[in-house]
Amino acid sequence: MTKQQANWSPYDNNGGTCVAIAGADYCVIAADTRMSTGYSILTRDYSKICKLADKCVMASSGFQADVKALQKVLSARHLIYQHQHNKQMSCPAMGQLLSNTLYYKRFFPYYSFNVLGGLDNEGKGCVYTYDAVGSYERVGYSSQGSGATLITPFLDNQLKSPSPLLLPAKDAVTPLSETEAIDLVKTCFASATERDIYTGDKLEIVVLNADGICREYMELRKD
């Protein structure tokens, strides 16, 4: 008797790619704006980036319904924190909260592949990368989503940032300037769009630095 397989799945993959790069005093978070299902496009104008706190921004690809639910939970928890502590959550604190929230649903996971970007307590750029059930690590750069396999090797080659858990502990942030990092991100997405069918339409780039948050857009291939 072969085991009966389910003929309905609660999950769907809406595609898309996210990237985050940490700099000495800035952080760049970028994601494309295409939402798709199967071979069809649902919308060309969907933001995968969410501001969780003043110095903390999350980009998520995967199943957008789960992503939306996750963002709601985190926003609510952040509000409670603000009432209890009379201050905004720092990026490392939000990093831990996200990990715990994801693991809470270990046996019915959020189908959400996240990268968290922001400035830590000293004002340096920080990027945290997650899997679907909450395993996380602070890194100098990260990429998640359908185009990640195309982008990560290129970033490895250009940024060569080791994991901070290796001894001796090295600074995980890249020495590139803000404009160079933005140029790198644009190149990554233009290239990923050429070869990944789920990535395209528009690129949303969010830059966090001491002056605040700024957002810019770039056109990508629409086919």
Add this chain to the structure above:
Amino acid sequence: MGMKGNGSNHECSRERVKGEEEAAAELLLCREPIRIMSKGEVDYVHARGGFSFDSCRRNEMLLNKGLKPSSFLKTGTTIVGLIFQDGVILGADTRATEGPIVADKNCEKIHYMAPNIYCCGAGTAADTEAVTDTISSHLKLHRYHTARESRVVTALTLLKSHLFRYQGHVSAALVLGGVDVTGPHLHTIYPHGSTDSLPFATMGSGSLAAMAVFESKYHEGLSRDEGVKLVCEAICSGIFNDLGSGSNVDICVITKGQKEYLRNHLLPNPRTYISSKGYSFSKKT
């Protein structure tokens, strides 16, 4: 057979030394295994019909042992054809996919069958290439045999019998179009071997997007420019709305006695960003 000199009768022709091409043509048309002498060697060639089940037991055993069947390169395509007042126009996109990755950004999906017949192919790329090349060779031999221009229905019958014989395992969905002595023809051929004869047709993953355009705007008696414009619109609809199709538009216009193969007629998807400073890659990385 095209015979030189006077009109020799049938009997006489058999004594003439056969050229290799003509021998091969005869071979394909007969049913028995045949011995042919060529360059002093003896070759046995079987030309029987029916599906060969030889590998089935082995394949099933491998699947039971857990072998994952290899993924095919599917063209996830948009291909279209329409009949206009002077002939046939075929169109195709140029993206070849391997799952979610683009394997070829500018492949050719409009295949040559005969000087007056072209065929667009969707489905597994190897299958469409192989089946169109095979039938194209067969048609050439047939042209030598009959001394006439190939007819679209000939190509149609050859393709559908081949695909039916393989019971749908040759995953090729084709749009066949051409102009012959009987006029312009357009047919669709499905992987299992069924065919349709239509004034306008679309196939591939982008077929619904393209058909929506055709159903709204097609009418009989289109001029060449109107036809090309409509085909471009249909392919662009597939390119932008279907993720399995993309890149450029290829067009082929076939009229009586003439064909125009417009490779990359439209390039609506240029690369959006090229870094001005460029990137370098250190050695041994």
